[in-house]
Amino acid sequence: MIQVEKYWEDLTVLQVNREAPRAYFIPYSEAQTALANKRARSPFYQTLNGGWKFKYHTSVKDVEDGFYAASADVSGWDDLLVPSCWQTNGYDQLHYTNVNYPIPCDPPYVPNENPAGLYARDFNISETWDEKDAYVVFEGVNSCFYLWVNGQFVGYSQGSRVPAEFNLAPYLKRGKNRIALMVLKWCDGTYIEDQDLWRFSGIFRDVYLLARNPVHIRDVFNRQELSEDFSKAVLRCELETTGQLEVKAELRDAKGSLIGEGATSLDGKGTIELNLANPELWNAERPYLYQLYVYGGGEVLRFPVGFRKVEITEGVFKINGAAIKLKGVNRHDSHPELGQTIPLNHMIKDLNLMKRHNVNTIRTSHYPNDPRFLELCNEYGFYVIDEADLECHGVDRIGDYHLLTKNPEWEQAFLDRMERMVERDKNQPSIVIWSLGNESGYDKNHMSMARWTKARDASRPVHYEGVDPRYNGSKDTEVIDMEGRMYTSVADIEKYALDEASTKPMFLCEYSHAMGNGPGDLKDYWDVIYKYPLLMGGCVWEWTDHGIKTETAEGIPFFAYGGDFGDQPNDGNFCIDGLVSPDRKPHTGLLELKKVIAPIRIEAEDLSKGVIKITNLYDFIDLSQIALYWKIEKDGQTVEQGELKQAVAAPQQSIMAFIPYTIPQASESRYFLTLSCRSKQDTRWSEAGYEISFEQFELPVAIEVAASEDGNKQSQPSRIRTIQVEQQGHNLVVEGFDFVHRFDLYAGTFTSVSKHGVEMLQAPVGFNIWRAPTDNDRRIKHDWMDQGYDRATMHVYRSEVTKQSETSVEVTVDFSLGGYMKLPLLHGTAQWSIDGTGEISLQVKVKVRESLSFLPRFGLQLAMPHGAEEVEYFGFGPHESYVDKRQSVRKGKYLLTVDEMFQNYIMPQENGSRYGTEWAIVSNEQGMGLKFASPDGEFSFNAAHYTPADLTTALHSHELSKRKETIIQLDYKMSGVGSNSCGPELLEQYRLDEKEFEFGLTILPLFKEDE
Structure with missing residues (x-):
């Protein structure tokens, strides 16, 4: 067993021989290489990243004394790349925990069986470093470590994610040297490193050597002061040296021009003050950086300088005023x-x-x-x-x-x-x-x-x-x-x-x-x-x-x-x-x-005249770098477009702009204006033309009902064919010119919908209130499941033909939804009708039991046969949207596949719904399928190869088994998604909490190519 002081449980020992903390910098030999900021180009830098020998022990008690000796045989140890984490290399336990400690809570004590990782590496010291002191810097080691060089104990440190620096000069020799560490998984510092994350161990950040003259600049603190109107800046370079040293400082602008310099001779601490008139200020929108070069002891240290003032005045957080x-x-x-x-x-x-x-x-x-x-x-x-x-x-x-x-x-x-x-x-x-x-x-x-x-x-x-x-x-x-x-x-x-x-x-x-x-x-x-x-x-x-x-x-x-x-x-x-x-x-x-946080806000001022209001939400830059494009879509098709040449809005200012589009006063069609704010030039993080934000408005065009050939206004097809209705046992068979539908009176639902002999249903249609719980449903889902939402089935009280004519038939179904052991969740009356075109209409009235929590959703669920892969819809897209998660979508006509409707979350859950759908067609590639619409205007729509039950059961996406059929969800409403996995409860306005409501749908079998 290794013989070391047990610092890992001693609150009085946080380090042994560790250097005092200092500012981060790398010493260079010249300003040009310092500006390039490539550490390996410095003759005073030597990486210790790379291959190390490694030996893992499940307990520190098993660590053999003397493993750190310069002559110790480590050839049989494993090879491990540094930096890295043990656990991602097959050692120890991959472990995720949030609040709970992975050890008994007995601060400052940790388990006796404390895993230890032993590291060893041989390295050479350049002859050019003979007159210098070598320091080793560990940028991050979790959770504590003991350090030896050439068999001699150098020191100890804990504090996983801040650097630990040691002076190795007393321990190094010319030529080959050996560095060895014992890293422990736990120490008393573990109690204050209980973050919500995977618990990793090891030398996980960079390790390197720095060569410094015995007398060198140890630390630099660049303090700044700005005048009240920001016209003047003072940079006070506070210096600390390890001895008598001549130090010079140069301040250069972003182009490299010298704009200020100073020098001093000091032994210990001193200051160089640089003054600057009309400084360019740093902020997140225009991150202007000066470069400060500090010369001393044969080294050049470079520091980026961003002049900015951070303050809180009268309760307001401000930067640069x-x-x-x-x-x-x-x-x-x-x-x-x-x-x-x-x-x-x-x-x-x-x-x-x-x-x-x-x-x-x-x-x-x-x-x-x-x-x-x-x-x-x-x-x-x-x-x-x-x-x-x-x-x-x-x-x-x-x-x-x-x-x-x-x-x-x-x-x-x-x-x-x-x-x-x-x-x-x-x-x-x-x-x-x-x-x-x-x-x-x-x-x-x-x-x-x-x-x-x-x-x-x-x-x-x-x-x-x-x-x-x-x-x-x-x-x-x-x-x-x-x-x-x-x-x-x-x-x-x-x-x-x-x-x-x-x-x-x-x-x-x-x-x-x-x-x-x-x-x-x-x-x-x-x-x-x-x-x-x-x-x-x-x-x-x-x-x-x-x-x-x-x-x-x-x-x-x-x-x-x-x-x-x-x-x-x-x-x-x-x-x-x-x-x-x-x-x-x-x-x-x-x-x-x-x-939601876009830096440009666009509001409608008078859309009938093409007037909009543009607000620049940037704090420091105007909108001259933004191009604004507009287009008019008629029923999802672009009919007019252009670039808006507007006046430039200053930071936090608004302007009015005019868009020269033309629209009719009334039309059978819908017109939408979409504005796209795009970058004019390439930046470090985006290409020219990248969309920063957008906005969309429906234009004020009165809806005009289509006219028939004789000039009469009508919303129904001009020719309704007759139908034949026949009851076969408990099945109602409705046959028209090119369709046959079957309605099961006993089950109170459709079991078959076909057109030209093509079956459109794979399974009976049913009402549904369940969604696979989202992560943000993790709290409310327990109440939902306790009430039986996840197992609700339909009970039919009455199902009968209530109206019939030569061109239509109506079936009324009184029903309830409920789960075993519980009272019915809701009662409803559904009126189903079929006309001579084959269109199915539903009007349902629902009354929800008063004491229940809000519903996840209410709507129809149906399955379409294998091959129903094409989805065309008019609504919000192109990606998923919900009542409280729909700012990033825009209304239009979209053509997708069922797979493209799916949003693949690591933990399967409700996904892919399209809020605000006005109509949708799901068909095979030949266009044979069903069209869904609502007389109420909008509904939530989804098409997937998984049922809500499939998504509820699976714990990982790879556990999902893709169905051949296509599952369709047609929802009156779906509750929002919120952020209640850790945040507040879902806002009331986004809950399906109505106790009584009505909902209408139409389902039309069609061949798209014939429409």
């Missing part, structure tokens, strides 16, 4: 194959996607990200909430949410997380808010963190959501600069904004939970956020699904979630809660967010 709305997302480090090891190109992919979807803010939930990610945010233009690696949510499970933060023994552990983050990231202009961590209660230790932060950097406000009064923490919240809230309802944030006692801006650090088919309340939030200056915006939870790419025993690939690896405790698919899939394919929720 402008009131800002933070349109953000929460982002975890998450890769479907590499876990928390995030390659640079993967970071860029995330940022490109965010920019393309109008996101301007990132909360680094819930720990500091790789420093290169922050550098990218500087360049792309994002407001960043930098969050300390601190969450102890699991103590809530033992009944004291504030257990650790009110315990003075944990104060240094809390402070250590904040200090190391702030010191590392203090020079990143993209960071506009410091956050004290997440879900850890609130008391004295958080106050210490906040006070230290304000003393060190007063230029950024401090956030912490744990001060929410609902948590009953300390009432002393003076050190927190904003009212941070999670999943507060729309009504409650408006109540806060209207309360005269509210003095701090409210930041929704998490809202609108994007799990599965959702979120469904984005517009409701943003209507209120835009309305009140006190509401500064928020970050949707969350950016990405945390699925692990794996495969079944049969080799079928899928994304796994909690419990799929036998992990206990686990929180199932609660990690599948993002706006994009693990492989970064946008969900429809991201498209919805893009539209």
Whole structure:
């Protein structure tokens, strides 16, 4: 057994021999290579990424003493790529848990059987480094580690997601050296790293060596001051050296021109002050960066400088004097194959996607990200909430949410997380808010963190959501600069904004939970956020699904979630809660967010005259970079289009614009105006012509009923043929000129619908109230199932022919829907009629039992035979939409396949419905099928190869068995999707909560090519 001090359970030891935290930088030999920001081009940088020898032990007690010796034989160890996570390489347990600790909650103690990973690597030191000190930097190691070089103990560190730096000069020799680590899965720091994520271990971020002269610049803090009118800027470069050193600083603009310089001689601490007139300001819309070069000790250090002022005045969050709305997302480090090891190109992919979807803010939930990610945010233009690696949510499970933060023994552990983050990231202009961590209660230790932060950097406000009064923490919240809230309802944030006692801006650090088919309340939030200056915006939870790419025993690939690896405790698919899939394919929720937070608003002013109002919601740039295109569609077909040459709207200003279209006063057709806002030029994240946003309006054209050949107005076909009606037992057979329909009087429904001998039904038609629960139904579904919604079947009280003529027949059915052991859920009367064209009409009256929860849906479900793959409809598209999730769709005529209607969620659930459908045709490729419409105007429509029961039963998408038949849903209404997986309950206006309603449908068998 290895003989080491048991630091991993000692709150008084957070590190041994670790260097004091400092700003992130890489020393270069010249300014040109420093500007390129390619670390490997620096002669003072040497990567230790790559192949390491690795040995895994299930318990630290099994680690052999002396494994770290320079002469130890590690040839029999495994090969492991660094950086990486053990668990994604086949070691230990892949484990997802949210709140619950994966260990007994006995802080600061962790299990005796503490898994350990041993790392060893031989490396060479260049002769050019002979006169220099070599430092090793570990950007991220989870959760703690012991370090040896050439058999000598160097030090210890914990704090997984902030760097640990050690001076190796006393231990290195010329030529070959050996570095060895023992990484432990758990330590006392585990109790404050209880974030909602997969629990990974190992050296998961970059490792490298830096060569520094014995006397060098140890730290740089670039403080800035802007005059009140922003016409003058002062940059104070606060320096710390390890000895007597001549230091020079140069400030260059984005073109590389020298605009300021200064020099000083110092031994320890000193300042170089640079003054600048009329500075270009940095913001997320125009992220202008100056470059500061600091020379000293034969090195060049480069720092991006973005001049900006962050302040809160009269309860309003401002940047550069402008009131800002933070349109953000929460982002975890998450890769479907590499876990928390995030390659640079993967970071860029995330940022490109965010920019393309109008996101301007990132909360680094819930720990500091790789420093290169922050550098990218500087360049792309994002407001960043930098969050300390601190969450102890699991103590809530033992009944004291504030257990650790009110315990003075944990104060240094809390402070250590904040200090190391702030010191590392203090020079990143993209960071506009410091956050004290997440879900850890609130008391004295958080106050210490906040006070230290304000003393060190007063230029950024401090956030912490744990001060929410609902948590009953300390009432002393003076050190927190904003009212941070999670999943507060729309009504409650408006109540806060209207309360005269509210003095701090409210930041929704998490809202609108994007799990599965959702979120469904984005517009409701943003209507209120835009309305009140006190509401500064928020970050949707969350950016990405945390699925692990794996495969079944049969080799079928899928994304796994909690419990799929036998992990206990686990929180199932609660990690599948993002706006994009693990492989970064946008969900429809991201498209919805893009539209809701779009930086351009277009409103109808007088559509009869072509007048619209355009509002620029950007804070700092005008709309000169946006082209606005318009088109008029007549019944889904484009009849007129053009580009609008409008005046340019200044930031936060509106203009009126005229569109020169022509429309009739009345028509049999519907006319829609669609406006598309597109980028004029290529950007780093999009191509020219990329759509930033759109808006659509129905034009004020009076509906004119079609005229018959003799000039009479009529809405029915000009020739109704006769029918023959025959009762065969309990079957009613209705035969017309080219159709035969069968209605089962005993079952109260149609069993066959055919035209020209082509059968259109695969199974009887039935009423349906059940939908496969969405993730956001995870709470209400228990009530639904308890009441029997999922097993509701129809009982027929009466089914008989009530009207009959030569050209039509009517059948009335009195029925109820209910599940076993329960009273009927609803009673209804359905009037079915068939006319000589073969068209089936339904008019149903429904009365729902008073005591019930709102219904998931109400409508018809039917199955069409194999081959019914073509879907044509007029309604909202092209993707799924719901009553509360329909801002990102536009009304038009769409032609899709059944498979294209399907939205494939990792956890199968209700998907693919089209809200606001006016008519739909489902047919085979020859156009033989059924047309659905509603005399009431609109209905919700879906076509899929899965029933609601199929989607309810399956736990993963690969468990779905695709049916040959096509399942059609024709809904009077469907309840919205909301965000109640973690957010507030579904808003009342989006619930199907009517106790009495009527619904009409028509079903017409047709051959499209003959129409």
